[in-house]
Amino acid sequence: DPYSHEPQRHPALIVRSQKPFNAETPAALLIGKLYTPNDLFYVRNHLPVPAVDLAAYALRIEGEGLRTIELSLKDLQTMFKRHTISATLQCAGNRRIDMSDLKDIKGTTWAAGAIGNAEWSGVTLKDVLEYAGLDESSETDAEHVQFEGLDSDMEGVCYGASILIEKAINKGADVLLAFEMNGRPLSKDHGYPVRVIAPGIVGARNVKWLSRIIISKEESQSHWQQHDYKSFSPNTDYDTVDWDSAPAIQEPNVTSAICSPNNHEAVTTSEGMIPVKGFAYSGGGHSIVRVDVSADGGKTWTVADLRSVPAKRSRAWSWSLWEAEVPAPAAQRDIEIICKATDNAYNTQPDSVAGVWNLRGVLNNAWHRVKVQVTD
Ligand code: MTE
Ligand code: MO
Missing domain, CATH: 3.90.420.10 (Oxidoreductase, molybdopterin-binding domain)
Known part of the structure; x- marks a missing residue:
C-alpha cells in the first residue's frame, strides 16, 4: 500500500x-x-x-x-x-x-x-x-x-x-x-x-x-x-x-476572507454592530495596507484594524489578520458581509467570481462574502 x-x-x-x-x-x-x-x-x-x-x-x-x-x-x-x-x-x-x-x-x-x-x-x-x-x-x-x-x-x-x-x-x-x-x-x-x-x-x-x-x-x-x-x-x-x-502561477494575487462569523451563522449585534474577523494576504512580498468590510452590499465600508508581522520593505511574506465592527443595516435579519483587501501596490480584489472563474478554480480572490442571520 x-x-x-x-x-x-x-x-x-x-x-x-x-x-x-x-x-x-x-x-x-x-x-x-x-x-x-x-x-x-x-x-x-x-x-x-x-x-x-x-x-x-x-x-x-x-x-x-x-x-x-x-x-x-x-x-x-x-x-x-x-x-x-x-x-x-x-x-x-x-x-x-x-x-x-x-x-x-x-x-x-x-x-x-x-x-x-x-x-x-x-x-x-x-x-x-x-x-x-x-x-x-x-x-x-x-x-x-x-x-x-x-x-x-x-x-x-x-x-x-x-x-x-x-x-x-x-x-x-x-x-x-x-x-x-x-x-x-x-x-x-x-x-x-x-x-x-x-x-x-x-x-x-x-x-x-x-x-x-x-x-x-x-x-x-x-x-x-x-x-x-x-x-x-x-x-x-x-x-x-x-x-x-499561460504562465505557471508564481506570486499569488491579493486576497482576503472572513473567518468569523461563519457562513450561515446566527449573530447577535451589540449597539447595531457586528464583529467580523479574518485574514488578508498578497504574494510577491506585498504587504496588506487595508481591509474594507461592508454589511450593506458595498454601499458603505468600514476599515478593519490590521495585525501584521513586522517585515522588511518589499519582503512582507506573511499575512495580516484583521478585525472590524461593522454597522448592521437597521431592521434587516439576513445580512451578507463582504470583505476586500488592498496591498501596497494598490492591487485589490474584484467584486465577483464570474470574471475570474477558470477551469482549475485557482486564484479566486473575488470579494469574500458570508451570509449571517441577526438574532436578538
Ligand atoms: N511538495 C511535494 N513534494 N508534494 C506535494 O504534493 N504539494 C504542494 C506543496 N509542496 C506538494 C508539495 C502544494 S500544491 C501546496 S499548496 C503546499 O505544498 C502545501 O504545503 P503544506 O501541506 O505543508 O501545507
Ligand atoms: Mo496547492
Missing part, C-alpha cells in the same frame, strides 16, 4: 480527501494567532507521504554551472548559517468552493482554510547554491531552479516544481531550505526532513520532502508546473485549453 506511511492527523482538520490526504484549517482556528499551529496547518498532498530514512537522506544539487553535490540533513544544519523567516503558505486553490458554486470545477474543494502562517527555520537556497558554485556574477544562462520531492506515483514520477533563478540568488532572496516549522522539526505531512519555503510564491512551488535541486535553462517539466497550476479565461474549458499559453 503506497499509503502505509501516512501520519496521524489532528481531528479538527476539515478533510477534503483521504488518499492523497488534503485537509484545511477550520476558519475559526485560523485567526487566533499570527502563527498557525503546526498540527492545524492545512495539508495539501498530491501523492502518498513518502517513507524517509534519515540515514540515507541526501539532497542532491546539480545543473548549469554547478558542481554536483549531496548534502545530508546534518550537513545542511552544520555547514550553513541558520535563518528564520515568517511566511504564509497558501494553496492556489484556496477559496475554490466559491468558483465551483458558480460552475463545476474538477479539483479539490477548499473553503478559505488552505492557508497558514508559520515561522520557518533552515538555510538559504542562496547559500547552498553558492556553495555548489553558483554566484550572482556567474556567466550562466540558467533561468530556473527546479525542485523534486521524494513522493512519487505508481510509475515513479515524483512531485516537482520550479521558481525563477532570481528568487534564489539576489540579495534579499529569502528562499529557504527549511527543516523547522514554528520551532519544531518539520512533520511528515509538511515535508520532513527538508522542504522549500519560497516566500511570496504560491504553495505548489514550496516542494516538500525535497530530494533534488536542479539549476536549468528550463522550467520544471512536471505536470504541476506545466498542466495544472495556471489560470485561463472564464470561457476556456478542457476541450479548448492550451496549457502552454
Whole structure:
C-alpha cells in the first residue's frame, strides 16, 4: 500500500480527501494567532507521504554551472548559517468552493482554510547554491531552479516544481531550505526532513520532502508546473485549453476572507454592530495596507484594524489578520458581509467570481462574502 506511511492527523482538520490526504484549517482556528499551529496547518498532498530514512537522506544539487553535490540533513544544519523567516503558505486553490458554486470545477474543494502562517527555520537556497558554485556574477544562462520531492506515483514520477533563478540568488532572496516549522522539526505531512519555503510564491512551488535541486535553462517539466497550476479565461474549458499559453502561477494575487462569523451563522449585534474577523494576504512580498468590510452590499465600508508581522520593505511574506465592527443595516435579519483587501501596490480584489472563474478554480480572490442571520 503506497499509503502505509501516512501520519496521524489532528481531528479538527476539515478533510477534503483521504488518499492523497488534503485537509484545511477550520476558519475559526485560523485567526487566533499570527502563527498557525503546526498540527492545524492545512495539508495539501498530491501523492502518498513518502517513507524517509534519515540515514540515507541526501539532497542532491546539480545543473548549469554547478558542481554536483549531496548534502545530508546534518550537513545542511552544520555547514550553513541558520535563518528564520515568517511566511504564509497558501494553496492556489484556496477559496475554490466559491468558483465551483458558480460552475463545476474538477479539483479539490477548499473553503478559505488552505492557508497558514508559520515561522520557518533552515538555510538559504542562496547559500547552498553558492556553495555548489553558483554566484550572482556567474556567466550562466540558467533561468530556473527546479525542485523534486521524494513522493512519487505508481510509475515513479515524483512531485516537482520550479521558481525563477532570481528568487534564489539576489540579495534579499529569502528562499529557504527549511527543516523547522514554528520551532519544531518539520512533520511528515509538511515535508520532513527538508522542504522549500519560497516566500511570496504560491504553495505548489514550496516542494516538500525535497530530494533534488536542479539549476536549468528550463522550467520544471512536471505536470504541476506545466498542466495544472495556471489560470485561463472564464470561457476556456478542457476541450479548448492550451496549457502552454499561460504562465505557471508564481506570486499569488491579493486576497482576503472572513473567518468569523461563519457562513450561515446566527449573530447577535451589540449597539447595531457586528464583529467580523479574518485574514488578508498578497504574494510577491506585498504587504496588506487595508481591509474594507461592508454589511450593506458595498454601499458603505468600514476599515478593519490590521495585525501584521513586522517585515522588511518589499519582503512582507506573511499575512495580516484583521478585525472590524461593522454597522448592521437597521431592521434587516439576513445580512451578507463582504470583505476586500488592498496591498501596497494598490492591487485589490474584484467584486465577483464570474470574471475570474477558470477551469482549475485557482486564484479566486473575488470579494469574500458570508451570509449571517441577526438574532436578538
Ligand atoms: N511538495 C511535494 N513534494 N508534494 C506535494 O504534493 N504539494 C504542494 C506543496 N509542496 C506538494 C508539495 C502544494 S500544491 C501546496 S499548496 C503546499 O505544498 C502545501 O504545503 P503544506 O501541506 O505543508 O501545507
Ligand atoms: Mo496547492
